[in-house]
Amino acid sequence: MTPTITLVQGxxxxxxxxxxxNAANSSLLGGGGVDGAIHRRGGPAILEDCRRLRAARYGKGLPTGQAVATTAGELDARWVIHTVGPVHSREEDRSELLASCYRESLRVADDLGARTVAFPAVSTGVYGWPMDDAARIAIETVRTTRTSVEEIRFVLFDRRAYEAFARQMG
Incomplete structure (x- = not known):
């Protein structure tokens, strides 16, 4: 079954x-943008889980393009899937790392039994990925990744991001 892909501005x-x-940084200990917002809204349980992951498996941090799950704390979700997007570079094509964020997040979602997954526009904030290209990579990747997830929702912070993703939806 192919998942339904929806767009939401919010x-x-x-x-x-x-x-x-969560568009996390590799430390898993919170940061700015989406990462900071998720940690603030979800409360201390998320940070506690992230600290446990750092102590147990990710002493040097979560590698770029990978994903790992924690509790969702006080969010209206069961889990937060943390993924570390690549910083955009004009000298090096890092598109595969960005695609890996979406694939790995869906793999973790499948392992958890998640049916609905809400994604941000990974790497488009302080990591500087151009929005149109990020939207193309995100949409293409989730369309071509085998998953048991039934609904993939892109939650886009502003109108510009929403319109970029809408153009890629066709």
């Missing part, structure tokens, strides 16, 4: 989903 921390994807 705040990802207000979404009701089985899993909310």
């Amino acid at each position: 705040d990802i921390t207000e979404q009701s989903a089985d899993a909310v994807v």
